Amino acid sequence: MTRDPIELLKAIARHTIGHGQSNTMEYAEDVMKLPASTYYDQDLFDLELHNIFGRLPIVLGPSCEIAANGDFKTMKVGKASIIVTRDKAGKVHGFMNACRHRGVKVTDKPCGNASRFTCPFHGWSYGTDGKLLSIAAREDFGEVDKSLLGLREFPVLEKAGLIWGIVNPDTKLPIEPFLKGYDDVLASFGFDKWSFFSKRSFKGPNWKLSYDGYLEYYHVPVLHGRTFGTDTTNRGIYYTWGPHQHIKTPDLTPGHVATETLGYMTDIVDKAESEWDLETLSYGVWTVFPCTSIASFGGGGRGALISQVLPGEKVGESTTFQYYIMEKLPETEALTDEAEAQFAWVQGVVEGEDIAMANAAQDTLAGSGIDYLLLGRNELGNQNFHRWCKDVVEAETDKDLLRLYDNAEIELGVPKVATAA
Numbered sequence: 001m002t003r004d005p006i007e008l009l010k011a012i013a014r015h016t017i018g019h020g021q022s023n024t025m026e027y028a029e030d031v032m033k034l035p036a037s038t039y040y041d042q043d044l045f046d047l048e049l050h051n052i053f054g055r056l057p058i059v060l061g062p063s064c065e066i067a068a069n070g071d072f073k074t075m076k077v078g079k080a081s082i083i084v085t086r087d088k089a090g091k092v093h094g095f096m097n098a099c100r101h102r103g104v105k106v107t108d109k110p111c112g113n114a115s116r117f118t119c120p121f122h123g124w125s126y127g128t129d130g131k132l133l134s135i136a137a138r139e140d141f142g143e144v145d146k147s148l149l150g151l152r153e154f155p156v157l158e159k160a161g162l163i164w165g166i167v168n169p170d171t172k173l174p175i176e177p178f179l180k181g182y183d184d185v186l187a188s189f190g191f192d193k194w195s196f197f198s199k200r201s202f203k204g205p206n207w208k209l210s211y212d213g214y215l216e217y218y219h220v221p222v223l224h225g226r227t228f229g230t231d232t233t234n235r236g237i238y239y240t241w242g243p244h245q246h247i248k249t250p251d252l253t254p255g256h257v258a259t260e261t262l263g264y265m266t267d268i269v270d271k272a273e274s275e276w277d278l279e280t281l282s283y284g285v286w287t288v289f290p291c292t293s294i295a296s297f298g299g300g301g302r303g304a305l306i307s308q309v310l311p312g313e314k315v316g317e318s319t320t321f322q323y324y325i326m327e328k329l330p331e332t333e334a335l336t337d338e339a340e341a342q343f344a345w346v347q348g349v350v351e352g353e354d355i356a357m358a359n360a361a362q363d364t365l366a367g368s369g370i371d372y373l374l375l376g377r378n379e380l381g382n383q384n385f386h387r388w389c390k391d392v393v394e395a396e397t398d399k400d401l402l403r404l405y406d407n408a409e410i411e412l413g414v415p416k417v418a419t420a421a
């Protein structure tokens, strides 16, 4: 199969449109039983923090969020407080946000621009490249080797206008094999040239409960009946690169409000393939395992919402970050208002509807008397996601983990399932 991203996008569109025209679907082989405890078992969650978030690269944010040299942001992934910086030379770094003297955060600002971080406790200072620059009252402190006391750094990779990182300074794992070439397809958005518009965040329940909503369209006309409309599609076709899944709808209803977001191919269905535009080809949901989702929006100009669901410290806690990035920042006040309204609306959809529903499930599950939940044949994305989570958690060594990814083929139209249920 072709690996050329544009040809691949065209093949995906062709395939999706084909299903739309013949009113057919692709289904998982069976309904899948999912242990309800997957959402509330604290021991499993601790394993996930270690084996998923401590080993796999996650999307830390869009490049344009820290566009200028010296820009930085801080965040928490599970128990790890981190800083992501762009140093003086423009190189991106990821550090544990913990002073090497006595462990406090060297900055508690959510973001900013700095030439150095000065620890608020005793004043040690670090460069944006993580090096320890100075020890306060060094003559009194005693002999230590400054060159060994930089902020603890973990591997990051900037590609396709996104920043990936393995939040573990002890990891020996490379990032690239985990991307499965998905980054090359995402690069067709051109995010490396896009601009940062704004960012929002809100709390939610277990990270997998919050993330499940990005992986199926089944709920859309029901849960989002008042926002997207009850006539919205409830069907998605899945395309997978290992655990990373792209979803487009085969529904060919013209002019739907969710055209960009859910990937209706109606704008190109009546055109010759030579006239298919890259923007329409990119419509739909792009999930990046384990916790990121990207979707297109049109308010105020071409935009994308990057959603990131980060686990909290306990099994029932997560934070969703929504990054709004735009191909071009709006040049008029009216367009800015339109973009702002678009993004406020989508926060309302996700926080007010998806997360509200996920909270409701978190609230009942542990005491529900239900041992197994059901993922339908049409909820293929969730089936894949939960199988991958299980397989990654169970992969004992780095070698096992790499082999799991290595064995996962890119199969157009028919998602590759890592193991049997």
Ligand code: FES
Binding pocket: 099, 100, 101, 102, 103, 104, 119, 120, 121, 122, 123, 124
């Ligand atoms: S803990 Fe940072 S300088 Fe002491």
Ligand SMILES: [Fe+2]
Binding pocket: 213, 214, 219, 220, 223, 224, 354
């Ligand atoms: Fe939703």
